Amino acid sequence: MVLAAHPNPTAPVLSHFSLEGKTALVTGGSRGIGLEVVRGLLEAGASVGFTYSSTTPDEIAALTQALSSENGGRRGLPRGQAAAHVMKARNKTRGSIIFTASVSGILVNVPQTQAAYNASKAGLIHLAKSLAVEWTDFARVNCVSPGFIATEMLDVHPKAWRDKWFSMIPGARLCLAPELKGSYVYLASDASSYMTGANLVVDGGYTLP
Ligand SMILES: NC(=O)c1ccc[n+]([C@@H]2O[C@H](COP(=O)([O-])OP(=O)(O)OC[C@H]3O[C@@H](n4cnc5c(N)ncnc54)[C@H](OP(=O)(O)O)[C@@H]3O)[C@@H](O)[C@H]2O)c1
Known part of the structure; x- marks a missing residue:
């Protein structure tokens, strides 16, 4: 078992925080802490999906539209998937x-x-x-x-x-x-x-x- 190495450790430090090309899933991302996590990951360049529970479809539509305008068209999309299985499957x-x-x-x-x-x-x-x-x-x-x-x-x-x-x-x-x-x-x-x-x-x- 080997922990994956940083792909380019000598690159300028702010590039270490970039999530360009990454995909993220936030459970409970429609409000509170989770919503701000969705925002942060989008702002850092990731494609982001999120789950929710009681939020209505109309509220979700308005939220994804707002996230899209805040992030140059990159949207947080409401969805779920077993993330660890996906990570494991992709060697x-x-x-x-x-x-x-x-x-x-x-x-x-x-x-x-x-x-x-x-x-x-x-x-x-x-x-x-x-x-x-x-x-x-x-x-x-x-x-x-x-x-x-x-x-x-x-x-x-x-x-x-x-x-x-x-x-x-x-x-x-x-x-x-x-x-x-x-x-x-x-x-x-x-x-x-x-x-x-x-x-x-x-x-x-x-x-x-
Ligand atoms: N706030 C604090 O001071 C604090 C401190 C320490 C730790 N935490 C932890 O931080 C986490 C988030 O807290 P928060 O204050 O941001 O809570 P919150 O404002 O109540 O937001 C909860 C989020 O979880 C979603 N959710 C609830 N039940 C769900 C379910 N069964 N399936 C999918 N999504 C579900 C909600 O979706 P809907 O909006 O659709 O219902 C919402 O997006 C919690 O684990 C909490 O224990 C919070």
């Missing part, structure tokens, strides 16, 4: 799989009780490590673990909880979803060609104290 493909875990996979959030969520995110981080070893031949597997990101998922929680969380962030503010897209482009691209099994924590310092 010597330098695939990159990125799981969205959470700081909840590292610590126990308070004041809420959410053992199942925390355990699932911890499991995801270890799944990434395990697959990074088992799939070395055809894909790198890494995680991004966001802290508190301003999306609809956060809005549904009681204000008292949110006030408590915000008081615990050394960075003293929420992260905007577009602030995450650079991390995903980095992990998707050759800029991180020797990184696999890692968990990139993006949390304004939340997990540090």
